[in-house]
Amino acid sequence: EVQLLESGGGLVQPGGSLRLSCAASGFTFSNYAMSWVRQAPGKGLEWVSLIYSGGRSTSYADSVKGRFTISRDNSWNTLYLQMNSLRAEDTAVYYCVKFGQQLDIYNWFDPWGQGTLVTVSS
């Protein structure tokens, strides 16, 4: 069974940093691109970032570009999201998601992790 388990969320002050982790299991992690998707309280889904299967190529939403860094460790089957210069508008549940097909960045997300809540507030 494919499982994605996020951790690292919490309360942080504006301007602060946080690092999210996502432990993956049940599939060949190194064969799949991965992504982070967030959902602000009471709002819709927003794609945040993606990383190719090998980890060398990444892409970011304009709202986080220059502040967030996605990375992965294929030896440890773990995805990361380093979040710096956090703002109140970054408050959201952050989901770790796997692309539905190997070596693909254009298609669907399945499954989704349970999410980890990040709250940016003073």
Place this chain on the structure above:
Amino acid sequence: QSVLTQPPSVSGAPGQRVTISCTGSNFNIGAGYGVHWYQQLPGTTPKLLIYVNNNRPSGVPERFSASKSGTSASLVITGLQAADEADYYCQSYDSSLSGSIFGGGTKLTVL
């Protein structure tokens, strides 16, 4: 404002049929990228409902179907049930943004 446009809400009585639209542009749906749909029941994680325009993962009832034409797509739910009350999101890839995009979500109310 989302790159993909969905109606904020739709409603229907049990047993009826409802349609949720998803409108994009020539950078995403119109460029030939697949459209995917997710169901988010209250207080839960989004779940894949339809992938690549009109494919259902195992376990998703045939009552859920979708289509795509030009720069738009639609999700159709027939035989509405109370358990279908949820938020529905469309998703695709956008070449101008080099990443995935979501619709703003549509809240389905079963009357």
